């Protein structure tokens with residue numbers, strides 16, 4: 397994997413709402429591994445799909461709409477991304493992609509905020525995540541000495 401804004405965005409999303417999963421196969425020693433995102437916001441899922449396709453060097457992946465849950469879903473099979481992003485995420489391994497350059501850092505933050513963030517009426521940005529380690533890392537990286 398080469399560092400890129402698209403990869404940083406994908407990492408940011410998977411640190412939030414995105415997921416990686418393994419589907420066991422009957423055949424021994426063979427597993428399908430997937431990376432994906434389910435969300436109500438169509439544009440968000442489309443952006444994730446675009447970045448995912450670019451990172452994997454594949455043709456554009458079209459999100460599908462799941463009527464029963466009212467969500468858009470995009471999934472792609474990738475062992476490399478699965479290994480990189482399986483949870484709990486290994487921040488030490490991800491650093492070189494996230495902190496590659498300012499554009500990558502911004503893309504990571506955008507991906508994370510797109511999935512976990514919300515803005516209230518007064519313009520404050522909230523990011524909710526249950527992984528304290530991850531939040532601490534975000535604050536240190538992006539606010540520096542202010543955090």
Ligand SMILES: [Zn+2]
Nearest residue numbers: 399496497500
């Ligand atoms: Zn970069």
